[in-house]
Amino acid sequence: MACVAAPNFSPVLACPDPVETPEEKIPDAVETAAAQWLARRDRGLSATEQDAYLQWLREAPAHGATVARLENAWMALDQLKKWRPAHSQQPNPDLLAPTRPQSRSWSGWLAGAAAALVAVGAILWWPQAPDQSRHHQAIIHPGPERLNLEDGSIVELNAGAKVEVNFTPEERRVHLVRGEAHFTVAKNPARPFIVSADKFAVRAVGTAFTVQLNREEVSVLVTEGKVRLDETQPATDQQASVARELSHLVAGQQAVVSTIEQPSTTATIPLQVREVTPAEIERALSWQGLRLEFVEMPLRDVVEEFNRYNLHKLVVEDNETGAIVMQGNFRADNVDAFVRLLDLSFGVTALPRGNEIVLRRAR
Numbered sequence: 001m002a003c004v005a006a007p008n009f010s011p012v013l014a015c016p017d018p019v020e021t022p023e024e025k026i027p028d029a030v031e032t033a034a035a036q037w038l039a040r041r042d043r044g045l046s047a048t049e050q051d052a053y054l055q056w057l058r059e060a061p062a063h064g065a066t067v068a069r070l071e072n073a074w075m076a077l078d079q080l081k082k083w084r085p086a087h088s089q090q091p092n093p094d095l096l097a098p099t100r101p102q103s104r105s106w107s108g109w110l111a112g113a114a115a116a117l118v119a120v121g122a123i124l125w126w127p128q129a130p131d132q133s134r135h136h137q138a139i140i141h142p143g144p145e146r147l148n149l150e151d152g153s154i155v156e157l158n159a160g161a162k163v164e165v166n167f168t169p170e171e172r173r174v175h176l177v178r179g180e181a182h183f184t185v186a187k188n189p190a191r192p193f194i195v196s197a198d199k200f201a202v203r204a205v206g207t208a209f210t211v212q213l214n215r216e217e218v219s220v221l222v223t224e225g226k227v228r229l230d231e232t233q234p235a236t237d238q239q240a241s242v243a244r245e246l247s248h249l250v251a252g253q254q255a256v257v258s259t260i261e262q263p264s265t266t267a268t269i270p271l272q273v274r275e276v277t278p279a280e281i282e283r284a285l286s287w288q289g290l291r292l293e294f295v296e297m298p299l300r301d302v303v304e305e306f307n308r309y310n311l312h313k314l315v316v317e318d319n320e321t322g323a324i325v326m327q328g329n330f331r332a333d334n335v336d337a338f339v340r341l342l343d344l345s346f347g348v349t350a351l352p353r354g355n356e357i358v359l360r361r362a363r
Contacts, residue, residue, distance in 0.1 A: 026062055026065075026066050030060075030062055030063060030066050031066060031070075033056065033063070034063065034066040034067045034070050035070060037053055037056065037067060038067060038070055038071060040053075041053075049283060049286075050337050050340070050341070051340075054344060137294075137295045137297070138292060138293070138294055138295075138297060138301070138302075138305045139292070139293040139294075139295065140290065140291075140292060140293075142290060143156075143288060143289050143290040143291075144156045144157055144158055144159070144287060144288055145157040145161075147163070147165075149165060149167075149172075149174075149186075150167060151167065151172055151186050151188065151191075151193075152186035153172070153183065153184060153185050153186045153193065154183070154184040155174065155181055155182070155183055155184075156181065156182045156184075156288060157179065157180075157181050158179055158180040158181065158182075158287050159179075159287070160178065160179045161176070161178060161179025161180050161181050162176075162177040162178050162179060163175060163176055163177060163181055164177060169191075170191065171191060171192050171193075171194060172188075172191055172192070172193045172194065173193075173194045173195075173196065174193075174194070174195050174196070175195075175196045175197075176195055176196065176197040176211050176213050177213075178213060179212070179213065180210060180211070180212040180213075180287075181195075181210070181211060181212075182208070182209070182210045182223075182285065182288065183195060183204070183208065183209055183210070183211070184208045184224075185204050185205070185206055185207050185208065185225075186206065187205060187206030188205070188206070189205050189206075192204070192205060193205065195211050196232065197211050197213040197218045198213060198218055198259045199231060199232055199233075199259070200218050200229065200230065200231055200232065200246075200257060200259075201229075201230045201231075201232050201243060202220055202227050202228070202229055202230075203227060203228045203229075203230060204225065204226075204227045204228075205225075206225060207222065207224050207225025207226060207227055207251075208222075208223045208224035208225065209221060209222045209223060209224075209225075209227055209249075210223065210284065210285070213259075215259070216258060216259060216260055217256050217257060217258050217259055218256070218257050218259055219254065219255070219256045220249060220254065220255045220256075221253075221254045221276065221281065221284055222249045222250060222251050222252070222253055222254070223251060223281060223285070224251050225250075225251060226248060226249060226250045226251070227248075227249050228245060228247075228248050228249075229245075229246045229247045229248075229249060229255050229257070230243040230244060230245055230246060231243070231244045231246055231257075232244075246271055247271060247273055249273065252275060252276055252278075252281070253273060253274070253275060253276060254273070254274055254276045255271060255272065255273045256271070256272045257270065257271045257272075258270040258271075289331050289332065289333050289334075290309065290331075290332040290333070291329055291330060291331055291332060292305055292306070292309075292329070292330050292331075292332050293328070293329045293330075294326055294327055294328055294329075294330075295327055296325055296326075296327050297325070297326060297327070298322060298323055298324065298325055298326070299316060299321060299322050299323070299324040299325075299326055299342075299348075299359070300316050300322030300323070302326055303315070303316055303322075303359070306330075306332070306335060306338065309332040309333060310332075310333065310335050311355070312335060312355060312356070312357055313355065313356050313357070314335070314339075314356070314357050314359060315353070315356045315357065315358045315359065316359050317358050317359060317360035318360065318361070320361060321348060321359055321360055321361045324346060324348070324361075335357070339357060339359075342359065346361065347361055347362045348360065348361050348362070349361075349362050
């Protein structure tokens with residue numbers, strides 16, 4: 001078992017590997033779930049996903065142990081990237097060699113703490129001053145590309161997305177060429193805002209919604225207000241383009257419609273409309289927002305970075321709490337999730353005080 005980090009955090013190899021002991025057979029369902037959680041952690045968890053992950057870990061000791069074992073294997077395989085074919089025809093076997101076995105006292109301690117460490121917000125060396133010989137830094141990962149349109153509307157582009165803007169005095173039209181984009185529309189009833197994707201169009205006045213286009217379907221998720229989803233027929237020599245209404249959507253609804261050509265005998269377009277929970281909306285929009293990555297920084301410095309981006313300020317109550325060394329990747333605007341992880345991981349309580357949140361390690 002190896003020391004591993006938890007949701008949204010990079011692992012820190014700060015603990016020795018224990019002596020290998022026989023393991024009970026882990027059900028395939030647990031192995032699959034653990035692999036899925038590791039994949040989600042790699043791309044970053046929303047606050048809701050973090051809560052679900054921690055709850056899953058609490059359900060059974062085998063859950064945390066399985067995550068730890070899988071991550072240990074992935075970390076070992078990652079060492080292969082140090083090998084280059086130009087160096088030799090075969091990788092150096094030492095790349096995957098196990099580390100020196102440790103005493104059983106370490107093994108026993110790790111066996112009891114592994115599941116907890118998986119749920120930890122970051123790995124720490126118990127309260128101490130950071131090692132000045134190492135490089136400590138805060139890395140800012142910008143949020144998605146943001147377009148401020150001339151009418152005051154805002155478009156946020158997920159990675160790889162592309163839009164084309166064509167405004168006229170009569171209408172505001174944006175063509176989603178590929179990918180996913182979130183639109184916050186400035187109200188102007190006399191000048192409708194239309195987002196086209198493939199052969200479909202989303203018409204809004206003042207609202208917020210996400211449109212995602214891939215090879216097989218168009219997905220529309222409304223987060224505020226309401227929109228109308230149309231199918232557009234291209235213009236011909238005999239007539240102008242025609243829009244056929246498919247559905248009206250309100251906040252908390254999602255529509256998915258196929259872009260695959262249907263047989264001429266099919267009279268209807270494959271369309272699914274469903275209610276979406278707040279947690280699902282949060283997961284769907286988890287790509288938004290600036291992220292902060294910390295490399296072996298004491299909590300007092302981490303707090304300073306968080307306070308740059310939030311109205312409610314974090315305050316470290318004492319030097320012992322401020323000396324906790326952390327490493328990880330966080331949503332800059334998700335202070336609540338950060339505070340929950342401090343509580344679960346390090347026993348650091350958060351006490352409201354006016355416009356501040358006071359952090360103090362429980363005695």
